[in-house]
Amino acid sequence: MSDNVIIRTENLCKYYGDKIHALHNVTAEIQRGEVVVIIGPSGSGKSTFLRSLNLLETATSGKVFFEDVDITDPKVNINIHRQKMGMVFQQFNLFPHMTVLKNLTLAPMKLKKMSKADAEEMALTLLDRVGLKDRADAYPSQLSGGQKQRVAIVRALCMSPEVMLFDEPTSALDPEMVGEVLAVMKDLAKEGMTMVCVTHEMGFAKEVADRVIFMYDGEIEEVGTPDEIFNNPQSPKTPQFLKSIL
Amino acid sequence: MTVLTFAKWIVGAPAWIASLPEGLQRLIFQFYQVFIYENRWKFFTDGLATTFIVTIGALLIGVVIGMIVALIRSTHDNQMRKPNIILRILNSICKIYVTVLRGTPLMVQLLIMGFVVMVPKTSFQTTLCAIITLGINSGAYVAEIARSGIMSINAGQMEAGRSLGLNYAQTMWHIILPQAFKNILPALGNELIALLKETSLVTVIALQDVTKAAQVIVSKAYTAVIPYISLALIYLVLVMILTKLLGILERRLRKSER
Numbered sequence: 001m002s003d004n005v006i007i008r009t010e011n012l013c014k015y016y017g018d019k020i021h022a023l024h025n026v027t028a029e030i031q032r033g034e035v036v037v038i039i040g041p042s043g044s045g046k047s048t049f050l051r052s053l054n055l056l057e058t059a060t061s062g063k064v065f066f067e068d069v070d071i072t073d074p075k076v077n078i079n080i081h082r083q084k085m086g087m088v089f090q091q092f093n094l095f096p097h098m099t100v101l102k103n104l105t106l107a108p109m110k111l112k113k114m115s116k117a118d119a120e121e122m123a124l125t126l127l128d129r130v131g132l133k134d135r136a137d138a139y140p141s142q143l144s145g146g147q148k149q150r151v152a153i154v155r156a157l158c159m160s161p162e163v164m165l166f167d168e169p170t171s172a173l174d175p176e177m178v179g180e181v182l183a184v185m186k187d188l189a190k191e192g193m194t195m196v197c198v199t200h201e202m203g204f205a206k207e208v209a210d211r212v213i214f215m216y217d218g219e220i221e222e223v224g225t226p227d228e229i230f231n232n233p234q235s236p237k238t239p240q241f242l243k244s245i246l
Numbered sequence: 247m248t249v250l251t252f253a254k255w256i257v258g259a260p261a262w263i264a265s266l267p268e269g270l271q272r273l274i275f276q277f278y279q280v281f282i283y284e285n286r287w288k289f290f291t292d293g294l295a296t297t298f299i300v301t302i303g304a305l306l307i308g309v310v311i312g313m314i315v316a317l318i319r320s321t322h323d324n325q326m327r328k329p330n331i332i333l334r335i336l337n338s339i340c341k342i343y344v345t346v347l348r349g350t351p352l353m354v355q356l357l358i359m360g361f362v363v364m365v366p367k368t369s370f371q372t373t374l375c376a377i378i379t380l381g382i383n384s385g386a387y388v389a390e391i392a393r394s395g396i397m398s399i400n401a402g403q404m405e406a407g408r409s410l411g412l413n414y415a416q417t418m419w420h421i422i423l424p425q426a427f428k429n430i431l432p433a434l435g436n437e438l439i440a441l442l443k444e445t446s447l448v449t450v451i452a453l454q455d456v457t458k459a460a461q462v463i464v465s466k467a468y469t470a471v472i473p474y475i476s477l478a479l480i481y482l483v484l485v486m487i488l489t490k491l492l493g494i495l496e497r498r499l500r501k502s503e504r
């Protein structure tokens with residue numbers, strides 16, 4: 001297998017009962033340094049797929065390889081691998097009882113045994129890059145949605161992950177705040193971060209994505225460069241979907 | 247021991263009392279008889295000490311048991327896959343524990359512990375028996391309160407913690423429990439207040455708590471009004487102080503989110 005592949009899934013299936021096939025035989029690869037955007041109608045399995053990558057969702061069958069390790073093997077300590085997979089949620093999921101700084105330093109201090117001083121210095125540097133250094137001592141409830149999501153991105157970055165997973169990071173935001181979060185994500189992409197991103201922001205996909213995965217009914221319907229997907233789709237369902245979200 | 251009569255008392259009473267109307271004199275006599283004569287107030291203070299010890303001891307046991315049971319129950323219910331056999335057995339034990347302890351009266355539990363299971367001989371053993379019984383009883387209520395607190399935290403919090411690489415226990419400890427604790431503090435406060443008042447039932451295993459003290463004084467002074475009204479006031483004041491303290495704690499915790 002190419003050593004440039006960071007995540008690979010093999011025949012991933014997720015069934016709820018007999019009827020609901022949230023995922024059906026999904027086989028995919030994510031290359032190092034690549035930005036992959038996942039699009040598809042509601043209920044097509046985008047979140048389920050993304051959350052299967054760090055095992056927040058346990059697949060019914062199939063395998064997930066992360067850096068060539070089968071992390072679906074129950075003997076594997078998933079916590080170690082999750083440290084290298086940052087995740088950003090639609091609902092931010094910041095820890096409301098901690099200041100921004102504490103949100104950022106908790107995991108590095110507990111898991112990487114970083115000193116408080118080192119962890120805070122790193123957190124402040126990263127916060128500065130998203131323009132929120134002055135909010136370090138605020139509590140999440142004192143931040144706007146856009147600020148919350150930028151903090152959430154920084155929280156994941158504080159673990160120095162190999163890959164970042166985004167599940168509709170801008171969908172819970174007021175329209176005027178979408179831009180600031182997308183800007184941070186574009187910066188990340190420019191720096192070469194490996195990103196897997198579920199989003200409805202087609203502008204972002206066209207501009208930043210190396211590849212776009214179009215999911216339909218729990219399966220990958222089509223994969224291609226943004227140009228292929230948006231301008232020359234192979235499946236008739238692709239333009240149908242794209243038209244529907246305009 | 248001789249019974250003090252009003253006639254005997256008024257003779258030796260200070261002069262200023264003699265000048266009061268008779269009704270007031272009789273009231274003062276009753277107070278004298280209940281609190282001062284033969285240092286009877288000591289029954290109340292000794293009894294209060296026992297009440298405190300039993301309340302605090304039972305609280306500690308109740309919180310420890312309650313937390314453990316709540317963690318087992320919610321961990322079991324949170325499992326995505328089928329929980330393993332040990333967890334399932336523990337969960338069943340916890341369920342039975344909560345059902346039995348909440349399904350039988352505390353009075354009956356005290357009788358069983360006091361006269362069937364532990365059968366304490368010394369007053370130390372009796373105190374221990376009371377603490378353990380009340381603690382085990384309280385644990386069942388704390389467990390349900392704590393479980394509801396843990397369940398009330400959005401699943402996204404656990405996911406966020408786990409996605410960073412924290413394990414289940416770390417996420418529970420640093421992220422879920424602090425938030426849950428804040429949410430359940432009012433309910434825990436109610437449980438503490440209930441516990442304090444329920445310690446009055448330990449009289450059935452002959453423990454000398456503050457309620458027993460009042461009963462003893464009634465039997466000595468042949469009057470029930472002042473001892474029992476005083477007893478009620480003692481509990482009332484204690485509960486009001488507790489309520490105040492809990493309010494302060496709650497406000498402190500809330501402040502951290504603004």
Ligand SMILES: Nc1ncnc2c1ncn2[C@@H]1O[C@H](COP(=O)(O)OP(=O)(O)OP(=O)(O)O)[C@@H](O)[C@H]1O
Pocket residue numbers: 016020021022040041042043044045046047048049
């Ligand atoms: N806990 C569950 N129980 C039963 N069905 C579920 C559960 N979670 C998800 N599903 C189903 O699995 C399918 C895929 O859901 P998923 O959340 O992955 O879709 P999605 O593409 O992310 O949709 P959206 O754009 O609305 O977020 C849906 O049909 C959904 O109803």
Ligand SMILES: [Mg+2]
Pocket residue numbers: 046047048168
């Ligand atoms: Mg989704």
